[in-house]
Amino acid sequence: MDNQPVVKRESKKKIRVEFERTSLKERLKTKYLSAFFLKNTLWFIFRLLLLIGIAFVVIQPFITMIIRSVMAPQDFADDSVMQVPRNLSMVIYKGVIQDLSYFEFFAETFMFSLVCALLQTFACCLIGYGLAKFKFRGSKIVFLAVILTLVIPHGTLQTALFVHFRYFDVLGIFSFLSGNTGIGWIDNIMGILPKEPFTGGGFSLLGTWWPLILMSATGLAFKNGLYIFMLRQFFRGVPDELEESAYLDGAGTFRTFVQVILPLSIPMMITVFLFAFCWQWTDDFYVPLFFDTLKTAERPALMYYITDTTKINSSLIFTAAKEIATAKGEGGFSVAIKYCCGLMACTPLVILYLFCQRYLVQGIERSGIVG
Amino acid sequence: MTEQVNMTQAPAQRVKKRKIASLDRRKARSGWFFVLPFVIGFIVLYIPILFESIKSSFYIYKLGENTKEFVGWTNYSIALFEEADFVQTLLTGLGEMAFNIPVILIFSLFVAVILNQKMIGRAVFRAIFFLPVVVSTGMMESLMNSSYAAGGEHLDTGAAESATEAVASSMAVEQLLTSVFEGLGFGVGLVEYIVSAVESISSIINRSGVQILIFLASLQSISPAIYESCQIDGATSWETFWKITFPMVSPMILVNGIYTIIDNFTTDSNSVMQEINRVYGSSAMGESTGQNVSSAMGWMYFAVVILVVGLLAAIMSAYVFYQRRD
Numbered sequence: 001m002d003n004q005p006v007v008k009r010e011s012k013k014k015i016r017v018e019f020e021r022t023s024l025k026e027r028l029k030t031k032y033l034s035a036f037f038l039k040n041t042l043w044f045i046f047r048l049l050l051l052i053g054i055a056f057v058v059i060q061p062f063i064t065m066i067i068r069s070v071m072a073p074q075d076f077a078d079d080s081v082m083q084v085p086r087n088l089s090m091v092i093y094k095g096v097i098q099d100l101s102y103f104e105f106f107a108e109t110f111m112f113s114l115v116c117a118l119l120q121t122f123a124c125c126l127i128g129y130g131l132a133k134f135k136f137r138g139s140k141i142v143f144l145a146v147i148l149t150l151v152i153p154h155g156t157l158q159t160a161l162f163v164h165f166r167y168f169d170v171l172g173i174f175s176f177l178s179g180n181t182g183i184g185w186i187d188n189i190m191g192i193l194p195k196e197p198f199t200g201g202g203f204s205l206l207g208t209w210w211p212l213i214l215m216s217a218t219g220l221a222f223k224n225g226l227y228i229f230m231l232r233q234f235f236r237g238v239p240d241e242l243e244e245s246a247y248l249d250g251a252g253t254f255r256t257f258v259q260v261i262l263p264l265s266i267p268m269m270i271t272v273f274l275f276a277f278c279w280q281w282t283d284d285f286y287v288p289l290f291f292d293t294l295k296t297a298e299r300p301a302l303m304y305y306i307t308d309t310t311k312i313n314s315s316l317i318f319t320a321a322k323e324i325a326t327a328k329g330e331g332g333f334s335v336a337i338k339y340c341c342g343l344m345a346c347t348p349l350v351i352l353y354l355f356c357q358r359y360l361v362q363g364i365e366r367s368g369i370v371g
Numbered sequence: 372m373t374e375q376v377n378m379t380q381a382p383a384q385r386v387k388k389r390k391i392a393s394l395d396r397r398k399a400r401s402g403w404f405f406v407l408p409f410v411i412g413f414i415v416l417y418i419p420i421l422f423e424s425i426k427s428s429f430y431i432y433k434l435g436e437n438t439k440e441f442v443g444w445t446n447y448s449i450a451l452f453e454e455a456d457f458v459q460t461l462l463t464g465l466g467e468m469a470f471n472i473p474v475i476l477i478f479s480l481f482v483a484v485i486l487n488q489k490m491i492g493r494a495v496f497r498a499i500f501f502l503p504v505v506v507s508t509g510m511m512e513s514l515m516n517s518s519y520a521a522g523g524e525h526l527d528t529g530a531a532e533s534a535t536e537a538v539a540s541s542m543a544v545e546q547l548l549t550s551v552f553e554g555l556g557f558g559v560g561l562v563e564y565i566v567s568a569v570e571s572i573s574s575i576i577n578r579s580g581v582q583i584l585i586f587l588a589s590l591q592s593i594s595p596a597i598y599e600s601c602q603i604d605g606a607t608s609w610e611t612f613w614k615i616t617f618p619m620v621s622p623m624i625l626v627n628g629i630y631t632i633i634d635n636f637t638t639d640s641n642s643v644m645q646e647i648n649r650v651y652g653s654s655a656m657g658e659s660t661g662q663n664v665s666s667a668m669g670w671m672y673f674a675v676v677i678l679v680v681g682l683l684a685a686i687m688s689a690y691v692f693y694q695r696r697d
Binding site: 044047048050051054055057058059123126127129130131133134135136137138139142145146149150151152153154155156157158159160161163164214215217218219220226228252253254257274278282346349350353354357358360 | 398399400401402403404405406408409410411412413416417419420421423424427482485486488490494496497498499500501502503504505506572573576577584630633636637665666669670672673676677680
C-alpha cells in the first residue's frame with residue numbers, strides 16, 4: 001500500500017502524521033478530465049446560452065425601443081446609421097414630457113390604477129377567504145359563478161356592459177324613484193329591458209371612474225376570477241388551527257381574518273396587487289369602452305396618448321425635431337416617438353415589477369395551487 | 372361462528388340526525404358575509420348584463436333608430452351562413468389553438484425545469500422571463516410588432532421583428548431545420564410543425580410567462596429527497612425526468628392547459644376575437660347591424676370554448692397522476 005501514513009512523535013504532547021498524498025497532477029486529472037465534469041460543464045454552457053438566447057428574445061424589443069428613442073433626429077435621415085446611434089439626444093423625451101403632459105397623465109393613471117387594484121385585491125381576498133374556509137350552502141354555486149366570470153370573453157358582453165352603465169339603474173330602483181319611465185319597475189328587475197329601450201330611467205355612469213370602481217369592488221373586473229381562484233387555493237392551505245385559536249380567544253370571523261390571516265398572506269396579496277395594477281394600467285378593453293365619450297386625451301390611461309396623433313402633430317418640440325430629421329427620416333422619427341411613448345408608459349410597471357418580483361414565485365408556491 | 376353484526380346500519384338508526392351546532396351555523400352565515408361583495412355584484416351587475424347580452428343576440432337593435440325587434444335566430448344564421456368569415460375564422464382559431472397549446476406547454480415546462488436548477492443569475496432570468504406578462508398588452512404588442520414600411524429602407528421592421536424574425540424566418544434556418552429533422556426520420560407533417568413552432572418562438576416566449584411561473588412553483592414543491600434517492604439508484608437525468616418530474620407536475624399540466632386555452636380564447640389578439648371586434652364596428656350586415664351579429668358570434672364562440680375546455684379537462688383528468696398524501 002502506497003499511502004501508509006507515518007506517525008512521528010515530536011514531543012510529549014504533539015504528534016505529526018506524514019502521509020503521501022497523490023500528486024497534484026493526478027488529482028487535477030481525476031477531477032477535471034473526467035466525463036462527469038465534462039458533461040456538467042457542457043450542460044452549464046449549453047444552458048447558459050439557451051437562457052441568454054431566450055432572454056434576448058424577450059428583452060430585445062425593449063432595447064431597440066430604448067436605442068431608437070434616444071437617437072438624434074438627424075440620424076433618422078442618415079442612411080448609414082442602423083442600430084447604433086451616432087448622436088444622442090433627449091429631444092423626444094423632452095417633447096413627451098412637456099408637450100404631451102406626461103406627468104399629469106401619469107398621476108391620473110396611477111391613481112386610477114392604484115384605487116382599482118387595491119379594491120380588487122381586498123375584494124378578492126374577502127371573497128376567496130369566504131369560499132375557502134366556510135361551508136355554507138351556496139358556496140359551490142358561488143364558486144361556479146366566479147369561474148363563469150373568468151371564462152366568458154369580455155367581448156361578448158361589450159354592448160351589454162355599455163348599455164348597462166349608460167342607463168345605470170340598480171334593479172329599477174332609481175327609475176322607480178324618479179318616476180322616469182313609462183314602465184313599471186317590475187319590468188326593470190334583472191335588467192329586462194322595457195319595451196321602449198333607451199328611454200328608461202337611471203343615469204349615465206360613462207366617462208367617470210365609477211363603472212370600473214364598482215366592478216373592482218365586487219370582484220368582477222378583468223381576470224378577477226383568476227385572483228379569487230388563486231386566493232381560495234391559498235387560503236385552503238392555511239391551517240384551520242390558526243383560526244380556531246383566534247376564535248377561542250374571542251375574536252369574531254372578520255377580526256380573525258384581518259389580524260391573523262391577512263398578515264400571513266402578504267406575498268399572495270402582493271402578487272394579486274401586482275397583476276391587478278399592471279392589467280389595469282395596460283387595459284385596452286374596459287377603458288375605451290367606458291370612457292368612450294371622452295377624448296383620448298382625457299382618459300385615465302397612459303397608454304392611450306400614444307395613439308393621440310393630434311397632440312403629437314401639434315407639439316412644437318416635435319415639429320422642430322422633424323425639421324432636422326427631414327422628410328426621409330420622418331417616418332422613422334414618428335415611430336421613434338411612439339417607441340418613446342411606449343417606454344414611458346411601461347417603465348413604471350417595470351419598476352414596480354422589479355420591486356415585487358421576488359414575491360411572485362413565493363406567492364404562487366405557497367398558494368396551494370401547486371402541491 | 373358468531374353472527375356478523377351489521378355495523379353499518381345500527382348507528383344511523385340509533386342516533387337521530389343532530390342539528391348543526393350553532394357555532395357551525397354562525398360560521399356558515401359569516402361565510403355569506405365574506406362573499407357578499409361578489410354576490411351583490413353578480414346579481415346586480417353581472418346577471419343583468421349576461422341576460423341582456425343573450426337576449427340581445429335574439430333581437431335587432433338599431434341604436435340610431437331606438438327600435439328593437441325580436442327576430443329569433445336571425446343573428447345566428449347570419450353569422451353562420453351568410454357571413455362567410457365566421458365559420459372560417461372559428462376553424463382557424465381552433466387550429467391556432469391546437470397548434471399553440473402543446474408548444475406553449477412543452478416550452479414552459481422545459482424552461483421551468485431549467486430555471487429550477489441552481490445556477491448563477493437564476494433570479495435575473497426568472498425576472499426577465501416573467502416580464503412580458505406584466506408589460507405586454509395589445510398596444511405594446513402592436514408597437515413591438517408593427518412593421519414600419521413607409522420610406523426609410525433601413526428601418527423596415529418593428530422592434531421585435533428586426534432581430535429574431537429576420538433570423539428565424541430566413542430561408543437558411545428553415546432549410547437547416549428541415550434537413551436535420553428529416554434526416555432523423557420524422558414525418559413531413561411533424562417537421563413542418565416543429566419548424567413553424569421555431570419560427571414563432573418570439574410570440575411563444577412572450578405568452579408563456581404565467582405558465583412558466585406555475586410550473587416553477589410546482590417543481591419547487593417536489594422534495595429533493597426523491598431526486599437524491601433516484602441518483603443513488605443510478606437513474607440518468609432523462610429517466611428521472613420522465614419517471615419522477617413529469618408525473619408529479621401532471622396536475623399542473625392540466626391546470627396550465629386550461630388556463631392557456633382560456634387565455635388564448637379571451638385575449639383580443641386572437642383571430643376570432645378580432646373578427647368579433649371588426650363585426651362590432653361594422654354597421655350593416657344582412658338584415659341586422661354589426662353589433663347584434665357580433666354578440667351572436669360571441670355567444671357561439673363561447674359555447675365552442677366551453678366545449679373544448681370541457682373535452683380537454685375530461686381527457687386529461689384521466690391521465691393525471693395525483694400523488695396521494697396518506
